[in-house]
Every structure is written in structure tokens, then in C-alpha cells.
Amino acid sequence: MSKWAKLTTDQVLGSSCAALSQSEQGWNDLCGGEDSLRQWNGLKSMITAARTTTWILQKLSSRESTFDAWYAPIQDEMAADELLRYFHRLRTVIEKEGMPQPIIATVEFLEPANGVVATAEVGVGEDQFGLWIHGVLDKGPQRRSAEVAAARAATHHRLRDVRLPDPPAHHQGQLLEDRSIEYLGRRYLDYLDVRIVRPACETFGKRSQRNEG
Numbered sequence: 001m002s003k004w005a006k007l008t009t010d011q012v013l014g015s016s017c018a019a020l021s022q023s024e025q026g027w028n029d030l031c032g033g034e035d036s037l038r039q040w041n042g043l044k045s046m047i048t049a050a051r052t053t054t055w056i057l058q059k060l061s062s063r064e065s066t067f068d069a070w071y072a073p074i075q076d077e078m079a080a081d082e083l084l085r086y087f088h089r090l091r092t093v094i095e096k097e098g099m100p101q102p103i104i105a106t107v108e109f110l111e112p113a114n115g116v117v118a119t120a121e122v123g124v125g126e127d128q129f130g131l132w133i134h135g136v137l138d139k140g141p142q143r144r145s146a147e148v149a150a151a152r153a154a155t156h157h158r159l160r161d162v163r164l165p166d167p168p169a170h171h172q173g174q175l176l177e178d179r180s181i182e183y184l185g186r187r188y189l190d191y192l193d194v195r196i197v198r199p200a201c202e203t204f205g206k207r208s209q210r211n212e213g
Contacts, residue, residue, distance in 0.1 A: 009063050009204055010205060010206055013200060013204065019053040023047075023052075025042070026041075026043065029041065030162070030182060030185070034156065034158050039159050040124070043185075048094060050192060057071075064204050077195075081172065082169060083176065084171075084188070090164070098126070099125070099126060100164060103165070105124050105160065105161060105163065107119065107157050108159075110158065121135050122134060162180060167181075168184065171187055
């Protein structure tokens with residue numbers, strides 16, 4: 001017997017909430033991180049754990065007689081939405097092929113004493129050594145050679161404004177003006193939270209219903 005068959009409705013809901021929390025942590029690591037490798041891992045965790053959120057939730061189909069009818073319009077809504085389809089495909093690509101290419105980002109080169117010493121528009125990928133970053137330093141009209149040298153000698157860098165291939169243009173009938181994965185991921189996680197996970201807990205959560213009674 002599958003271990004899933006032994007879980008109660010509340011346990012399934014709890015596991016779905018935990019997966020969404022993991023995805024949120026990945027988003028936080030991506031957006032607030034000061035280390036590019038941790039940010040990269042946060043990006044992947046955000047995408048994969050978010051998809052797990054709904055996979056787990058669908059285990060309620062065998063536990064709650066009204067779940068399928070409740071979830072059907074949500075599935076139709078997700079299938080018709082450009083942003084949601086995009087993240088659905090991303091999870092599949094990452095699991096089967098790794099991160100898609102090309103991925104473009106702004107990298108900020110950091111020195112402990114001086115903060116950001118230079119920025120560059122770069123391509124980003126992964127290999128056995130962690131991340132590879134290739135691009136041209138943004139020297140700018142005031143950039144001095146000493147600053148460029150400091151950037152090349154910097155031991156830390158962080159990613160900003162990460163763009164994955166073929167980003168979606170619309171979500172819930174609205175134009176997505178920001179195509180960075182940070183912004184798109186925020187919209188995706190908000191949808192999962194507000195449209196799916198919280199309503200599922202309110203509708204099927206036996207523990208909360210007992211407490212209200």
C-alpha cells in the first residue's frame with residue numbers, strides 16, 4: 001500500500017502547504033540572496049516545489065468526494081493561462097533536461113568593503129563547478145580601469161533581473177510588463193496561494209472545521 005493511502009486529508013493539505021512554503025523560500029533565496037549559486041538553487045527550488053504543491057493536493061481526489069468537482073474549474077483555468085502553462089512546462093524541462101538556455105541576468109560584482117563595484121549583462125548556466133557567468137562589464141562613462149580590475153578580482157557576485165527563455169506575456173487577462181523570473185515567480189506563487197492552497201484548506205480541512213464547530 002502506498003504511503004499516500006495512509007495520509008489523512010489534513011496531512012495531505014499540510015504537505016501541500018509545506019511544498020508551497022519551500023517554493024516561497026526558493027523565491028526568497030533568488031530575490032534576496034547575496035550569493036549567485038544560492039540564488040540559482042533557489043530559482044530551481046521555487047519552480048519544482050511549486051509544481052509539487054498541486055501534485056500533492058490532487059491526492060485529495062481519493063479522500064474527498066467533492067474534490068474533483070471543486071478542482072476541475074481550477075485545472076481548466078490553469079490550462080488556459082499563459083503564465084501557469086509556462087511554469088508547468090519549466091518543471092518538466094528542468095527535470096528532464098536541466099535548466100533551459102539561454103538565461104540572461106544582470107550580475108553585480110561585490111567586494112566586502114565597497115559593495116557593488118561593477119555590473120554586467122551576462123549569460124548564466126551551470127556545470128560541475130557550479131555556475132558559469134559570461135558577459136561584458138558595464139564600464140559606463142565614468143568607469144575607471146581600477147574599478148574594472150576590482151570587479152574582476154571580486155570574490156562574490158549576485159544575480160538580478162534573471163530572464164529565462166520565452167517568458168509569458170499575459171496572466172489572468174493582463175499584460176505582464178515585467179518578464180523577469182523574480183516577478184513572474186511572485187505572480188505564480190500568489191496564484192497558487194490565493195486561488196488554490198488556501199481555498200483547499202478552507203474547503204476540505206477537517207481540523208479547521210472541527211475547531212470552528
